[in-house]
Amino acid sequence: MTADNAQIESLVGALVDANDQLLALYDLASITADSLDESEVVGRILSRAQGLLRADALLLATEPEHAIGNAVDVAKLRLGQADRSEQGLSTSAVATVSSPDGNPVAVSALRHDNPFGTADTKLLEAVAKMLAGAVHTARLHETAVAQAVINRDHDTASKLAQSALPKWLPELDGVDLFARSEPARSAGGDLYTFAVVDGILHFSVGDVSGKGLPAAMMMTNVISASNAAFQRHGPEGPVAILEAIDRWVYQSLSDAGLFVTILVGSYNPASNELAVVNAGHSPVVFKDATGITTLGACAPPVGVLPLDNLEALSRIVAPGDRLVVASDGLTEQQSPAGEMFGDDRLDKLIETDTCSNAAEFGALLFDRIEMFADVAPQSDDRTLFILEFGETP
Amino acid sequence: MHITKSASELQLHGRFDAHEIQLFRSRLEEAILSSPNVRVDLQDVEFVDSTALAELVRGMKHCREAGGDLVLVSPSDPVRIILELTKLDAAFIID
DSSP, rough: OOOOOHHHHHHHHHHHHHHHHHHHHHHHHHHHHHOOOOOHHHHHHHHHHHHTTSSSSEEEEETTTEEOOOOOOOOOOTTBOOOHHHOOOOOEEEEEOOOTSSOEEEEEEEEEOOOOOOOHHHHHHHHHHHHHHHHHHHHHHHHHHEEEEHHHHHHHHHHHTTTOOOOSSSOTTTTEEEEEEEOOOSSSSEEEEEETTTTEEEEEEEEESHHHHHHHHHHHHHHHHHHHHHHHGGGGHHHHHHHHHHHHHHHHHHHOOOEEEEEEEEEEETTTEEEEEESSSOOEEEEEETEEEEEESSBBBTTTSSOOOOOOOEEEEOTOEEEEEEEEHHHOOTTSSSSBHHHHOOOOOOOHHOOSSHHHHHHHHHHHHHHHTSSSOOOOEEEEEEEEEOOOO | EEEEEEEEEEEEEEEEEEEHHHHHHHHHHEEEEEHHEEEEEEEEEEEHHHHHHHHHHHHHHHHHHTTOOEESSOHHHHHHHHHHHTGGGGGGGGO
C-alpha cells in the first residue's frame, strides 16, 4: 500500500508538530530554572503552554478570588469560571492542583473551537503542577529576600543602639573608671553613661527589662535622657537627675510594658563626696577599709510607677574605696551544671580583690564569669561599671 | 514553667523567664476577663528574670486599669529577694 501525497503531507505535518511540541516542552521545563520573579516565570510558562495546548487563552488563578496575570492578557477570570462569552471562547478545560503550601492553583485553557482531548487535559494538569511549583518557589524566594532585608535592618539598628554607649572614659583627677557592656545578642538593654559637668562626674548605670531590639531602643532613650539630665540638673544632684530621667522616659517605658533599673550618681573630687540614688538596680556594692556594703534601691525601677520620695545615699570616700555597679546578667550567669554565679561570689571577689586599679579588677571579674560559665551560653547582657577613688588634688 | 488556674488565681511553677511570657500573658488575659482582681501564686517559682518581672508589672497595670489589682501570693525566697532588691515589693500588693 502506498500513501498518497495528502497522507504523506499530513504525516509530515504531524511529525513536525510533534517535534515542535517537544521543543516547546523543553523550553517550558527550562523556564523555572531561569528566574525567581513570579510574574516573569508565570508569564513565560503560560505563553509556552498556550502554544503547546494550541489554546486561544490560558488563565492562571492561584486563589479563588485572585486571578493573576496571563499570557493573553485576559484578566479578572475567577477560578474555573472563565467568562467565555465576552471573548467568544466556546470550549474550555480546567486543571486544579494543590501547591506545596496547600493552596489551590487552577489553570483554565480556552479555545474558539476544537474541544480539548484527554491528552490536552493531562498536559494542562502538568502545566498546572509546574505553575504551582514555580509560584511557590518564587514566593519562598520573595519571603527570604524580605526576611534578609529585615535581618539586615535589625543588625544595623542593633549596632546603632550599641553605639549610644560612650566610647571614651572621662579624665578626672581622683577617680579611676572602668565600664564595659557585653550584650547577650546583637543588641541589649544594659546601659551606662557619664559626663563631667563643672568638675563633677555624673553617671547612670541601668538595665532595661526585656531583650533584643525593643530593650536596646529604650536603652538609647535612657542614655539620651541621662546625658541631658546631667547637663541640666547636675548641680542639683542625683535625685534631681533621676527625677528628670523619670519625667522624660516614664511614659514611653510604660507604654512599651518595660522598665529600667537605674543607679544615678555624682562624685565631686573637690569634696570627695559620692552621692547615689538607686531605682531598682542590683547589684550595687561599695567597698571601703571596713569591708563591703550593698547599696539597696530606694525606689522601684523607672517605668513601674511615677517616682516619689527619692532619697540619695551620700558618703565621703577615701583613696582605695571602690563602687561596683553590675547588671544581673553577671550574677545570673549559669555554669554548665545550671548553677548561678550569684551575689555571694561577686561580693567575695570585691571584698578580697587586690587589683591595683579599676580596669584590672573589671577585666578580672569578666574573666571569672567566663571561667564560671565555661561552655554555658551567655544568658543575659553583662555590664560592669567601677569607680575607684584615689588621691584628689 | 507551667501554670495551673483556678477562679481568678494563677499558680506558677518552675522558672518564670522570657520564654514563659506568652503563656503567662494569655492566661492572665483570660483571668482578667472573669475578674480584674487576679492573684498570682509564686510559691513554686524557682527563678524570675527581669523580663518576667516586667510582665508582672504590665499585668498589674492592666488589672488596675480594669478597676482591680494583681496580687502576688506567697512569693518563694528567690522571688522575694528579687522583689526586695528591685524595690518592686513597694509597687505590688503581696499577700
